[in-house]
């Protein structure tokens with residue numbers, strides 16, 4: 405794809421299997437630094453699994469993943485995970501208050517969160533400050549997604565992996581989160597990889613896109629390729645999603 | 648008690664058998680197996696103990712204890728089959744508990760170093776340690792399964808394996824030791840402990856029997872807490888690899 409920007413994440417012939425299931429098949433490609441790349445494809449394509457590989461939660465059986473031109477295996481796992489933030493698809497919360505969840509990335513380093521910073525983060529994702537002392541397990545699905553995004557921002561990661569973070573949100577909230585992500589991308593130059601089922605979203609905010617199916621990367625390029633994909637299966641997928 | 652009187656006590660086995668038969672409870676087979684097994688096992692133990700007590704030899708005492716540890720391991724390992732190397736972790740735990748408790752008892756001259764004391768006390772300590780091990784492993788494996796997402800979340804944010812499993816570990820240690828602590832709060836009020844009752848029936852001075860029972864209770868507190876903590880700290884590292892990745896539990900029978 406684009407040769408003028410450096411890759412933030414690069415896959416080289418990556419294969420990953422679990423329980424005898426070949427989940428990722430010979431993945432090769434790059435995610436350009438400082439850009440927003442969307443990752444689209446049908447359910448079960450292997451998108452979330454690819455994220456777990458980028459963040460070091462899983463390791464490939466073969467091939468290599470380079471983060472900022474350095475093999476992922478040469479990073480200390482803790483350092484890697486602080487720099488490559490992930491908002492998991494499940495938007496999991498630990499037991500406790502919203503504040504405890506927001507503070508978690510710092511608590512793991514025996515630090516506490518500045519109260520103003522916490523309120524600012526909540527405000528950014530569209531949650532009121534008085535949420536801080538509510539029980540996180542009582543939040544709605546959409547509110548949990550917002551909190552999960554805010555929590556991922558606490559470590560100020562250089563690379564941000566967002567796994568369907570707007571799937572439970574209404575149109576307005578969805579739009580707010582899109583703006584927030586674009587703002588962070590511009591302000592901090594954060595590399596974003598965004599899994600979405602919403603192709604309109606991919607076209608609107610993604611600079612680049614990867615289309616995955618059945619554990620393979622089928623097409624990559626600028627987001628506009630979604631308008632006229634070359635591959636027949638991708639054409640069908642896009643047609644189904646956009647109508 | 649003579650063997651004649653003992654055989655009359657089989658009445659207490661007949662009662663459940665008859666009841667099971669009339670009410671179609673289907674308990675006959677298990678009742679008979681349980682009765683036969685308890686007769687054979689306890690008589691065998693009785694004769695072995697008599698021999699060991701008479702011989703009063705260090706080797707026999709050690710052999711008896713190793714036998715107990717082997718049997719306890721065999722029983723408990725099935726509950727932890729999904730944890731790698733659980734057999735060795737159990738053996739190490741039981742040996743540690745045994746050495747710790749006997750070390751204190753004998754070292755501080757609390758009990759005399761004779762087979763008559765060492766063997767029954769070891770039996771109680773290892774037996775309880777086994778029960779605690781089973782309670783702990785049961786709880787720990789289910790905590791791990793139900794909180795996989797939280798574990799992975801903490802890892803994904805740059806937490807260490809210990810941080811990622813901390814809550815589940817503490818919850819399991821607490822849940823498995825609480826029954827031991829709770830049951831000691833009401834002891835003597837609801838029921839007399841079996842060992843103490845036995846001693847009193849056999850003609851011992853009740854106060855002396857109580858003193859011994861207290862010793863055992865305190866021992867079991869240590870046993871409970873140390874067993875759970877030790878098994879927990881030996882087990883959790885095997886749930887992760889050196890890249891700090893969470894490994895799925897093996898499919899073990901549980």
Ligand SMILES: Nc1ncnc2c1ncn2[C@@H]1O[C@H](COP(=O)(O)OP(=O)(O)OP(=O)(O)O)[C@@H](O)[C@H]1O
Nearest residue numbers: 422423425427446447448449450451452453454493
């Ligand atoms: N730990 C695992 N063990 C076995 N199979 C797994 C495991 N994790 C994922 N899979 C399988 O890998 C495939 C890809 O899963 P993945 O979650 O990456 O898909 P996805 O593209 O994110 O789908 P969705 O859009 O539904 O979130 C699925 O078939 C899934 O069942």
Ligand SMILES: [Mg+2]
Nearest residue numbers: 451452453493
């Ligand atoms: Mg997914």
